[in-house]
Amino acid sequence: MNKDITAIFLTQNEVPEKWAEFHKKCLLEALDGAPLIIMSRKPMDWGNVNVLQDKPKSLSNIYRQLLRGAYIAQTDYIAVVEDDTLYPREHFLQLPPKDKIGYNMNHWSLFTWITEHHTKPTYSWRNRRGNYSMLSYRKLVIEALEERFAKYPDGTPDRITGEIGRPMVEHNMGITVRPVHEFETTVSIINFNHASASDDLQRRQRKSLGEIQAFDIPFWGKASELVLRFK
């Protein structure tokens, strides 16, 4: 267990019930006793701290709740946990440099829908940083988000809101572009893409698969079997 990290679990409680149970089991195994703060829409009776979200659902709200969670945490590091994402234990053992925003780049997306272009459950990877894989020095996250919300006290506009440390996002917001440290665990993070996600492309099932694709991977197994968990 890494005693220097707190997981901040962001959930709107909109994911399917059975999935939520499976996700909880996987998360607790991966955290191995590390502190957990849950920022949820509905009360939840597990984790070390449960705080209800105080703003309506939006992209900006994701970062607002992350900031609130970061204030509550007491460890040097925090890791974002999303309710549609499965994490390996190894992820929470990482400690990126304190002056850089850390992202685990070993992340697969798994779509819960099938289309004429995507006829078989498939893991796919894109060379992109996702908030779900962010793990960073807590004070740096607070600094970056405080700057963001000082400039946009009513919330950042959806069309320019995005991850800390993504140059285009921070450039468009007119705030400091934060340096990033990318790392990779040997076991992947799995991010499910589904109709209740915040991302409009996912909600409309118009998102395209990442360029690198696989059907069966170490630890998590076959995409066709794992995808059945999301129900």
Added chain:
Amino acid sequence: MKDLTCLFLTLNKVPWMKFHNEKMLEAIGDYPLITISRLPMNGLPGIQIRQGAEQSHDKIFQMMLVGAKMATTDYIAIVEDDMLYSKDHFELRPPLDTFGYNWNRWVMFTWDEPMFSFKRRYCNGCSILPRLELIDALEERYKKYPNGIPHLLAGEVGYPKVEKALGVKVRKSMPMYSKTPVVQVQHIYGTPGIGRAKPDPTKDTMDLEARKTRRRHGMIRAYEIPHWGRAEDLIKHFL
């Protein structure tokens, strides 16, 4: 008229030549082919040129320059004997002043657990190269190193780290992605490297045999991928 020539480099050492060539011909279709091999290659269309048995990274680039000068198309695609290609790999085109590298490349090892792994890295065998820019880049290198490019400095054109170390112009390059992946096999028949300029004897073996199987998998790993199937089945063609 086709705008790309496939330049196939081989020392005829790999054990899966028949399988490789079948797959290669399927993938390259009607594109012109220039083969630079150590042994005659029966059944391959196009131009054939012989090379000696000497094996070095420098020689790879020398042969690329020979092939690039012989071709007449706008682009060159490097074809290696330990890589399996897809048709759409050869449809990729970077701008004419930019070296393109297909990043949709999975690697299998002939040792270790059968598995595909992926790294975000340029690979010579995945390159789609504007021919005139390639000639210009390689002539610049050989003008500076007339006796051959030192082993530790040899590397892909358009790779900033390599070109800075060589002290030559840093050329434009870009990653590209084919829809269907290409697959590369890491094996014991390749050109062994001697590793870092200043090896650490506690970590870096100087035993060239040991170095052949010293590579590490990329962290993004898979047992089964689209088009090529399961690693445990595909690798059997090489063993």
